Amino acid sequence: MxxxxxxxxxxxxxxxxxxxxxxxxxxxxxxxxxxxxxxxxxxxxxxxxxxxxxxxxxxTLETLLMDVAVTWLTTTSPIPDTGSLDGDLRTYAANVARDITGPDGLAVLRLVIALSTAGQQGLHARDAFLAERARQLQVMLDRAGDRGEHPPDGLEILDHVLAPMYIRILFGAGPLTTAYVGGLVDRLPAPSSVPRP
CATH class of the missing domain: 1.10.10.60 (Homeodomain-like)
Known part of the structure; x- marks a missing residue:
């Protein structure tokens, strides 16, 4: 007992x-x-x-693979709260760079891409991964809006910050140095001066 x-x-x-x-x-x-x-x-x-x-x-194997990808994403790249969107994005980008160059990062990225061609369950797994990444970004963007900042769209962050890092790692196109990652954040389009509704 x-x-x-x-x-x-x-x-x-x-x-x-x-x-x-x-x-x-x-x-x-x-x-x-x-x-x-x-x-x-x-x-x-x-x-x-x-x-x-x-x-x-x-x-199914695809359900397990989805669990692997989404769990990896939710246990890495914590959502920072530095008090400013610029600080949050720089910290977040540095965390993502660290995680995707870590022991399982490349494998998980390859897995998510492969799942995109693995039928409906694979697409669901890929979408779950992307939805979790979008959720993380939206937390930072919503906080920035609450502080009166004018954040960019989440897709802009994906296009200008995350996607280039993914491409470099997937294709071995170069290291994710601190200067490179910071430069990606610097090149984000300037946010609109019109407050979000």
């Missing part, structure tokens, strides 16, 4: 460990071999569980 109470109080437990291991069992082969070159069986073997455990929890 006491051990059952202790298990109930223990945060996470086996389920959290299996989820983390399954996520790593996805990002490792994507980084090594690319998307489409592994199966649920491969993920299960790397995780140390039966295939049925993976299917029971996620249903």
């Amino acid at each position: 006491e051990s059952e109470r202790q298990r109930a109080r223990r945060p996470g437990g086996r389920s959290v460990r299996v989820r983390a291991m399954a996520h790593q069992a996805v990002t490792d082969p994507v980084g090594e071999r690319g998307y489409g070159n592994f199966t649920v069986g491969d993920v299960a073997a790397r995780t140390g569980v039966a295939d049925t455990s993976i299917y029971r929890r996620w249903g």
Whole structure:
């Protein structure tokens, strides 16, 4: 009875460990071999569980991949609150640069792109990833508007700041230096002087 109470109080437990291991069992082969070159069986073997455990929890490989991509995004690139949009964007851009050059960053970006061609479930996974990125940007933009600043559109930030970083990493086109990332923020179009409604 006491051990059952202790298990109930223990945060996470086996389920959290299996989820983390399954996520790593996805990002490792994507980084090594690319998307489409592994199966649920491969993920299960790397995780140390039966295939049925993976299917029971996620249903399909695409659902697991979506969980990996969105979870990675929500646990990296925290939304800063520096007191100004310029400070927020510079900190956020630096965080994104750090995260996409980190151990799983390239694998997750490749995964999201590959999911775009993986049928309806893959498109749903890609859209969930983009929606979470848009949500993060909107939090900063809404705060800026509340402070009386005139923020740019979220798509402008995606086009001028995030997309160039993604391209550099995906195509090995150059490092994401501090100067480069700061320059992307500097080149954002000047916001309109008309306050948002």
